[in-house]
Every structure is written in C-alpha cells, then in structure tokens.
Amino acid sequence: MPHRRRVLAALxxxxxxxxxxPAAADSESARNFVQTVAxxxxxxxxxxxxxxxxxxxxxxxxxxxHFALPQISRFVLGRYWxxxxxxxxxxxxxxxxxxxxxxxxxxxxxxxxxxxxxxxxAPDGEAGWFVESIIQRPDEPPVTAVWRxxxxxxxxxxxxxxxxxxxxxxxxxxxxxxxxxxxxxxxPLMAEMEQRVDRKRRNLLG
Numbered sequence: 001m002p003h004r005r006r007v008l009a010a011l012x013x014x015x016x017x018x019x020x021x022p023a024a025a026d027s028e029s030a031r032n033f034v035q036t037v038a039x040x041x042x043x044x045x046x047x048x049x050x051x052x053x054x055x056x057x058x059x060x061x062x063x064x065x066h067f068a069l070p071q072i073s074r075f076v077l078g079r080y081w082x083x084x085x086x087x088x089x090x091x092x093x094x095x096x097x098x099x100x101x102x103x104x105x106x107x108x109x110x111x112x113x114x115x116x117x118x119x120x121x122a123p124d125g126e127a128g129w130f131v132e133s134i135i136q137r138p139d140e141p142p143v144t145a146v147w148r149x150x151x152x153x154x155x156x157x158x159x160x161x162x163x164x165x166x167x168x169x170x171x172x173x174x175x176x177x178x179x180x181x182x183x184x185x186x187x188p189l190m191a192e193m194e195q196r197v198d199r200k201r202r203n204l205l206g
Contacts, residue, residue, distance in 0.1 A: 028121075030128075030156065031121050031131055033155075033156045034118050034131040034147050035118045038116035038118075038133060039116070041059075042111070042114070042116060046111055048111075052109075053205060056102070056105055056201075056204070059101050059104060063100065066156070067157060068150070069093065069096070069100075071159070072159075072169065073089075074093075076173050077176065077186075078173055078177055080180055092186070092193075095190055095193040096193070099193060109204075113138045114136060114138070115136045116134070117133065117134045117136065118132065119144070120132045127150060128148065128149045128151060129149045130149075132144060132145075132147075133146070145161055147161055148162065
C-alpha cells in the first residue's frame with residue numbers, strides 16, 4: 001500500500017462496538033475527544049525518533065484507553081462468543097487487541113504528513129454522537145471518516161468508524177465469522193492468531 005494511504009488504512013482498522021451510555025455529553029465535548037485521539041495517534045506516528053518498541057507501547061495505551069476493545073471483541077465474535085468459555089473469551093480479547101494495535105502501528109509506519117480534522121457532529125439518538133473527521137492526505141483528495149461514540153463511566157469510547165459508508169465493526173464481524181469457519185472453530189482460529197501476532201511483532205521490531 002502506498003505510504004500516503006497508510007494512515008487512512010490504519011484509521012479504518014480501528015474496530016469498534018456499541019457500549020451502554022450512562023449519559024449524554026455536548027457535541028463540543030465529542031468533537032474535542034475525537035480531535036484529541038486523532039492528534040495523539042498522528043503524534044505517535046510522526047515521532048520517528050522514538051524507538052518503535054516504545055511507540056508500540058504508546059499505541060497500546062491509546063487503544064486500551066479510548067476504544068471499547070472487550071465489547072468490540074464480543075461483537076466481532078458474534079454468536080461464537082456465547083459458546084466460548086470465559087478463558088477463551090479473555091484470550092480472544094487479548095489476541096484481538098494485540099493484533100489490532102500491531103496492525104495499526106505497522107500501517108502508520110508509512111506516515112507522510114497526513115492530518116485529521118474534525119467536521120460535523122450529530123447526535124446518535126440519545127446514546128451518543130457521530131463525529132465526522134476529514135483525513136487530509138498530501139497530493140491526494142481528502143477522505144471523510146465518521147467516528148461513532150458512546151459515553152461510559154470512563155468517558156467517551158469509540159465504538160465504530162464508518163469510512164466511505166462502510167462500518168468497520170460490521171466488516172470485521174463478517175470477516176471473523178468466515179475465518180472461524182475456515183479454521184474449523186474458535187480454538188484453531190486463536191492458535192492461528194497467536195502465531196500471526198508473534199510474527200507481526202517480530203517483523204515490526206526487526
């Protein structure tokens with residue numbers, strides 16, 4: 001993938017799901033949240049002077065703080081979540097989270113000056129907000145991505161991203177259902193995921 005498109009691809013890989021909102025915040029708070037998260041992500045990507053091992057820790061912290069990874073994992077597994085044991089559920093959450101962070105970091109390694117600006121904000125019923133962002137790319141037309149937010153006791157969580165009309169949460173749910181069928185079950189899939197996570201980490205860190 002060309003470098004100038006990797007930030008967009010990284011953002012598109014942020015998988016999300018609905019979480020129950022305790023209360024509604026104002027639109028400006030939602031806008032500021034997205035701008036801050038996007039700005040932090042770009043800052044990590046741009047800081048090539050910091051060793052990648054340290055930046056991986058920063059990406060990991062960003063994800064675990066701002067994205068609803070346990071709920072996302074549950075949504076991605078769909079009906080297979082109900083048939084999984086608690087140990088299997090915990091293992092899948094961790095593997096899915098690690099894979100997501102590593103993939104995002106890998107794609108951001110091609111950072112070439114992309115910026116993210118927030119646009120319109122609209123309420124998502126009484127449960128949260130849609131926040132539009134404009135991804136500005138050098139020498140390419142801008143791309144619009146919509147972030148879907150929910151409020152939790154820990155503040156906003158990003159629960160979905162819609163890029164060019166496609167929900168990343170729904171796309172990944174379909175993808176993982178297919179992968180489980182092809183692997184012959186959840187346990188074989190997780191064994192495969194563990195190998196892929198280890199391989200990607202080694203490739204990234206050289």
